[in-house]
Amino acid sequence: MNEFEEDEEIVIWHLCLYIAGRTTKSVDAISNLKKLCEEYLQGRYNIEIIDLLEQPHFAESEQIVATPTLIRKLPEPIRKIIGDLSNKEKVLLGLEIKPIEK
């Protein structure tokens, strides 16, 4: 188990959060994401926040339908989840983050 965690530490997580303006949902999603990353991916993640109202072409190129959408670009394969990230279990499941053993 120890061995496994060491392997994971090598990877830097790259997460893109796509929002549409500074709405309640956007703000919630940003804070939920930051909280979650600090808890599970401390020191090995970076977050990019893209407002589609400002950069609409990303919506097309990334095939985004719903906002907020979070895309795990790295590690591969790409994972895509939607919503304000308030349901932690679903976020962990969707991003395939292993919960830390208690």
Added chain:
Amino acid sequence: MAEITTNLLSQLEKCPTGIVGFDEISGGGLPLGRTCLLSGYAGTGKSLFGIEFIVHGIEQFGDHGVFVSFEESPHELATNVASLGFDLKEHQAQGRLKILQVELPNIMVETGEYDLKALFIRLNFAVQAVGAKRVVLDGIENLFSAFSDLSILRTEFRRLVNWLKEQNLTAIITTERGRYELSRHGLEEYIADCVIALDLRIERQLATRRIRIVKYRGSAHGGDEYPFVLDSTGFVVMPITSAGLFYEVSNEKVTSGIESLDELLAGGYYRGSSILVSGTSGTGKSSIAAHMTNASCRDGKRTLYVAMEESPQQIERNMRSIGINLAQWREAGLLLFHATRPTANGLEKHLASITNIITQFKPDVVVIDPISAFDVGVNEETVKLMLIRIVDLFKNKGITVIFNSLTVGGDAEERTSVGLSSLVDVWLLLRNFEFGGERNRALYVCKARGIAHSNQVREFILSDSGIRLENIILDEKGNILTGSARILRETQIVGAETIQKSDIQRRADAIKKKRELLEAQIAIMRAEFEDKELAIEAELERERLRIQATGVALNELANRRNLATIEKPL
């Protein structure tokens, strides 16, 4: 369009789809600036309707468009419609069209509150990019199956419809039909303005597609189901009964191509009338149609010949035998043959292809030979409805049409295959007469609306110089004589006439001779009289001379006596 709205304030402004037939049944197209729901089972032609709406918008009305597909990729779409002559790639390259493909994962992990703003952003981005006036969202049900929170979806769908309206976009949203309702998610509740349903039914192994305008707020529309087909040119909604009976009628006559038939019809058919030629096999129906074809082509009119049983080559060869050269008109581009097997297509497909050809070729005359071929495999009521539609179509376009109808042996001759006779303006009935070991043809004008037509049966003679109609000859019992019997009878009549004629001649001659004799006698009498006159005159002359002579003698005597008196002195 502006005129319509000023004239009728209650009338919605329309956005023409350019889809053959649809704009007629919808009174001009879709509601302008509104959203329309198009519902139908898989394979009913929803996507094609949408594509055509966009492409015709670009090509015919100068409206740019956005097509959002929730199923197919832009490449798939382009390939699917390339056979219809739609070049989606070119329109995209020229900035007239934007195709968005919305890829949806099978399972969307939903971690909390969300909305579909990203979709609106994409849509808006595309609309702005091409300056779109028309939008199609194809296969919206896929969006609903991708997300699990239907209440969010409904809210977002409502927002989408509102947004489209605010942007003043004329939009079609297509959706798969649910088992019991028009759409799986009850979307029709949110679309207030216009709902259209497509349907596909199989009857006697023939697929029949139908379109119905379920709801169209603020606009009159045909409420019936209209058959439509997807053919080589795309979506074709059948010609319409709702076109009604308000077409222009013409007083102009057109020739039937047969002089003696024109005489029967007091100059010919009316232009734009429909003519039914019925008869059993081999009565000369095609020949009558060929004469009309020939005559109209000769006048420079375009003619469409729909051949349902014979190939064009065969028709041309056969008509050459009665002295009609159809090939020359085909080569001159005035005559178009449309040969098709009745069994090869469903009824709607046939009529759609005819409709299409008419739209493109714009004929003045159409021949359908024979219309009875439509009977194959479909129930009679359907056929009749279709025929009403097609008769209306021709009438509206002012096309003169000849329907040939085959009467099956044993049927009453007056019975046309699909009760067409009540629809047409002129009905020529061809029949065979069997008499004296021969079968001969006869023609009767059963019906000719608005034409003082002859009530006489005519013998119909097919010769190497075409059709000739002859007055009928009756025998002593009043039976119609045709063929050899007719010729025999004619000879008898001619013989009797000859005898009669020589009798008259002889009597005339006798009178003449009598007159000559009389005149001779008069001449003799005159001569005798003149002779007597001369004799009398001669006698009178003699008498006069004698009197004169006597006078002279007396004078001389007197003179002499006087002289004697003078000589003798007294």
